[in-house]
Amino acid sequence: MIQLEAINHSFRIGQKGKERIVPVLHNVNLNVRRGDIVAIVGRSGSGKSTLLNLISGYIRPTEGEITVSGRKVSRLTEGEWADFRLGNFGFIFQSFQLIPSMTAYANVELPLILKGMGEVERRVQTLSILKKVGLEEYAGHYPSELSGGQQQRVSIARALVVNPPIILADEPTGSLDSENEESLLTFIKELNRESGITFLIITHDDRVASIADHTITLKDGVIA
Numbered sequence: 001m002i003q004l005e006a007i008n009h010s011f012r013i014g015q016k017g018k019e020r021i022v023p024v025l026h027n028v029n030l031n032v033r034r035g036d037i038v039a040i041v042g043r044s045g046s047g048k049s050t051l052l053n054l055i056s057g058y059i060r061p062t063e064g065e066i067t068v069s070g071r072k073v074s075r076l077t078e079g080e081w082a083d084f085r086l087g088n089f090g091f092i093f094q095s096f097q098l099i100p101s102m103t104a105y106a107n108v109e110l111p112l113i114l115k116g117m118g119e120v121e122r123r124v125q126t127l128s129i130l131k132k133v134g135l136e137e138y139a140g141h142y143p144s145e146l147s148g149g150q151q152q153r154v155s156i157a158r159a160l161v162v163n164p165p166i167i168l169a170d171e172p173t174g175s176l177d178s179e180n181e182e183s184l185l186t187f188i189k190e191l192n193r194e195s196g197i198t199f200l201i202i203t204h205d206d207r208v209a210s211i212a213d214h215t216i217t218l219k220d221g222v223i224a
């Protein structure tokens with residue numbers, strides 16, 4: 001489902017003429033199979049977010065090849081990436097990243113508008129996914145009118161609404177109390193089992209890593 005072959009990545013920092021190269025990932029090889037839940041763990045600065053940003057095309061690898069759903073993505077243009085991302089990935093973040101001026105409904109509907117779906121179909125799909133996460137009665141609420149757990153469920157609905165085969169999650173339980181964390185983990189397991197969605201989850205939390213089929217530990221940019 002996701003393959004990384006001999007990935008090296010460095011950032012170039014500083015002003016022109018005084019640039020410095022910061023190597024971050026070294027010879028990373030990774031094979032995530034369809035339907036896997038994979039946890040990526042490692043200390044702060046070990047390169048976890050860089051790895052996720054490479055897989056989702058927000059940065060390009062300095063060297064190496066990335067294949068997602070059978071497509072070699074390392075050579076996609078920006079425009080091709082935008083379409084590819086919408087069709088292949090849902091994203092979940094620690095800070096939810098909902099748009100504060102939009103209702104739960106409008107936040108979830110947004111990816112469908114970007115996909116160019118018609119209004120009637122959008123309405124059916126948005127309401128059905130809000131129901132799936134147990135929030136149909138909160139469709140008209142703004143993020144500030146929802147609890148942290150509810151906001152995270154809206155963000156999951158937004159990730160799921162386009163039926164992505166892969167969900168990329170960066171510390172998805174980082175802002176949740178233990179009760180909401182448990183219910184999110186149960187939901188992730190359920191989605192994985194029933195819909196076969198592949199999950200790649202960055203986490204510091206052993207409880208999150210415990211639901212994973214495989215755990216990858218990054219140490220100073222190398223898979224340990």
Ligand SMILES: Nc1ncnc2c1ncn2[C@@H]1O[C@H](COP(=O)(O)OP(=O)(O)OP(=O)(O)O)[C@@H](O)[C@H]1O
Binds near residue numbers: 013047
């Ligand atoms: N855009 C960038 N420009 C320069 N250096 C960067 C950039 N992004 C990340 N880095 C550096 O790459 C290294 C790895 O960062 P990354 O964010 O991938 O680590 P992480 O394991 O996700 O850390 P954390 O758990 O704290 O989020 C760090 O040393 C960081 O300073």
